[in-house]
Amino acid sequence: NAGVTQTPKFQVLKTGQSMTLQCAQDMNHNSMYWYRQDPGMGLRLIYYSASEGTTDKGEVPNGYNVSRLNKREFSLRLESAAPSQTSVYFCASIPGQGPYTEAFFGQGTRLTVV
Amino acid sequence: QKEVEQNSGPLSVPEGAIASLNCTYSDRGSQSFFWYRQYSGKSPELIMSIYSNGDKEDGRFTAQLNKASQYVSLLIRDSQPSDSATYLCAVNIELKTSYDKVIFGPGTSLSVIP
Numbered sequence: 081n082a083g084v085t086q087t088p089k090f091q092v093l094k095t096g097q098s099m100t101l102q103c104a105q106d107m108n109h110n111s112m113y114w115y116r117q118d119p120g121m122g123l124r125l126i127y128y129s130a131s132e133g134t135t136d137k138g139e140v141p142n143g144y145n146v147s148r149l150n151k152r153e154f155s156l157r158l159e160s161a162a163p164s165q166t167s168v169y170f171c172a173s174i175p176g177q178g179p180y181t182e183a184f185f186g187q188g189t190r191l192t193v194v
Numbered sequence: 195q196k197e198v199e200q201n202s203g204p205l206s207v208p209e210g211a212i213a214s215l216n217c218t219y220s221d222r223g224s225q226s227f228f229w230y231r232q233y234s235g236k237s238p239e240l241i242m243s244i245y246s247n248g249d250k251e252d253g254r255f256t257a258q259l260n261k262a263s264q265y266v267s268l269l270i271r272d273s274q275p276s277d278s279a280t281y282l283c284a285v286n287i288e289l290k291t292s293y294d295k296v297i298f299g300p301g302t303s304l305s306v307i308p
Contacts, residue, residue: 138295177268185239
């Protein structure tokens with residue numbers, strides 16, 4: 081039972097490069113989220129997808145795009161990476177709308193932009 | 195005003211003492227509240243959820259909710275060195291579309307001193 085799988089685990093980019101962070105869940109959850117975590121900042125919501133086919137901006141969406149490819153997969157794209165995007169990125173999934181239960185997190189992607 | 199606020203800490207308590215962690219939130223319509231624990235370099239894991247005013251106990255952990263004051267707390271009794279971690283408060287922000295958005299506070303770093 082894999083749960084939430086993120087790839088890659090580590091990545092170093094040069095300023096201006098692009099990349100896509102992948103996230104997949106096998107729990108048949110409706111909602112998926114992308115967070116970034118910086119020291120002392122907790123988890124800040126970048127984008128979320130309440131259901132397949134919908135995406136919405138969170139607290140810090142600038143510089144990112146997302147795609148909810150299907151119910152299982154939710155990707156995060158950095159079109160032109162900047163040093164300010166150096167962070168740990170977490171993907172999470174939640175069963176669905178209605179009473180919220182628990183967020184299940186991937187293992188995180190540590191991204192460094194030089 | 196941020197949607198979810200916590201004392202950033204660090205909070206240091208001696209082994210065996212009670213650790214008290216606090217969280218306030220801004221959205222009066224929020225119905226679901228959660229405490230996650232995050233060890234350094236790891237993903238957050240759920241330790242408590244609470245939906246109704248009052249106290250909820252689970253082993254050494256007690257969550258307290260006061261919706262009128264928009265306040266959530268977590269008490270850890272008989273603190274152990276293994277409790278040393280960052281504790282994240284999460285609030286389910288209800289949206290007009292009925293889909294939910296989960297917002298995390300900045301976290302409180304707890305250190306339990308042997």
